[in-house]
Amino acid sequence: xxxxxxxxxxxxxxxxxxxxxxxxxxxxxxxxxxxxxxxxxxxxxxxxxxxxxxxxxxxxxxxxxxxxxxxxxxxxxxxxxxxxxxxxxxxxxxxxxxxxxxxxxxxxxxxxxxxxxxxxxxxxxxxxxxxxxxxxxxxxxxxxxxxxxxxxxxxxxxxxxxxxxxxxxxxxxxxxxxxxxxxxxxxxxxxxxxxxxxxxxxxxxxxxxxxxxxxxxxxxxxxxxxxxxxxxxxxxxxxxxxxxxxxxxxxxxxxxxxxxxxxxxxxxxxxxxxxxxxxxxxxxxxxxxxxxxxxxxxxxx
Ligand code: CP
Ligand code: NVA
Numbered sequence: 001x002x003x004x005x006x007x008x009x010x011x012x013x014x015x016x017x018x019x020x021x022x023x024x025x026x027x028x029x030x031x032x033x034x035x036x037x038x039x040x041x042x043x044x045x046x047x048x049x050x051x052x053x054x055x056x057x058x059x060x061x062x063x064x065x066x067x068x069x070x071x072x073x074x075x076x077x078x079x080x081x082x083x084x085x086x087x088x089x090x091x092x093x094x095x096x097x098x099x100x101x102x103x104x105x106x107x108x109x110x111x112x113x114x115x116x117x118x119x120x121x122x123x124x125x126x127x128x129x130x131x132x133x134x135x136x137x138x139x140x141x142x143x144x145x146x147x148x149x150x151x152x153x154x155x156x157x158x159x160x161x162x163x164x165x166x167x168x169x170x171x172x173x174x175x176x177x178x179x180x181x182x183x184x185x186x187x188x189x190x191x192x193x194x195x196x197x198x199x200x201x202x203x204x205x206x207x208x209x210x211x212x213x214x215x216x217x218x219x220x221x222x223x224x225x226x227x228x229x230x231x232x233x234x235x236x237x238x239x240x241x242x243x244x245x246x247x248x249x250x251x252x253x254x255x256x257x258x259x260x261x262x263x264x265x266x267x268x269x270x271x272x273x274x275x276x277x278x279x280x281x282x283x284x285x286x287x288x289x290x291x292x293x294x295x296x297x298x299x300x301x
Contacts, residue, residue: 004122005299008112010133010170018174024294025141039069040297044100046072051106052225057126060288061103068293092118107226122299129163135260136167137291142284143216146256151176155216158182158207159241159268161189164220164260169193172200182210184237211247217257219243219268244270258284
């Protein structure tokens with residue numbers, strides 16, 4: 001069997017590879033904007049397996065594969081034999097014998113690891129309960145495009161120490177920025193993920209202290225997919241961590257703020273920040289398309 005490159009967490013790329021993918025993403029964006037066709041993946045087929053809902057991830061991968069001359073097929077895990085208990089190992093072996101690359105969004109991170117271990121083609125983690133590395137490609141592309149090199153700068157994560165927070169921890173270590181995490185007790189990120197980032201990351205429970213002078217503020221929903229039953233207790237625990245004008249005013253004068261979307265206006269972020277004409281959140285969402293095109297090119301090259 002081939003030994004394909006997978007992208008299950010950001011740590012599957014070296015710092016140099018990650019920077020190269022981000023640069024390529026901006027190039028592909030300009031080509032797309034200028035109407036220059038770029039069919040680098042003619043005839044290549046992506047299988048997209050979803051066990052959770054998605055708007056951005058599905059649309060960006062599907063549009064991206066088409067723009068590169070390939071195609072993508074949507075597979076809801078509940079509508080396949082996976083939903084009836086066919087082992088992940090067997091599914092991976094079969095699907096990877098028919099397509100060139102696979103994207104999976106599911107709950108248990110172990111499932112994408114098992115899939116990858118049994119796949120003859122590259123596997124991309126399109127979100128698990130533990131990580132969302134594709135979103136970090138878009139976020140880092142957006143930060144770079146708006147403010148240049150992030151080395152030595154400070155980002156601040158507000159709210160839940162969730163899958164997005166874990167991928168920010170990986171990004172801080174790989175890209176050389178400092179990450180302050182402001183989260184309430186009981187909602188901290190995984191100690192293992194934190195430990196691997198060493199002094200690139202600090203926990204600062206006071207949100208006003210955490211955002212002071214930061215160059216990037218970022219948040220995400222307080223109840224992720226699968227945690228809907230805990231939504232009320234999470235709102236109560238995290239209300240002091242809302243990304244709002246008051247916190248933004250304490251950050252660097254040139255600070256930008258990001259949210260992977262979908263957002264709950266009035267919970268983790270205020271409506272005025274979502275709808276501010278200077279918000280780059282919409283660029284961030286669009287960059288999912290360009291960043292993942294660069295990623296797929298890299299993994300298939
Ligand atoms: N940010 C993100 O992954 O969005 P979707 O859930 O819509 O794919
Ligand atoms: N943390 C969120 C991200 C959604 C894109 C979730 O897992 O639901």
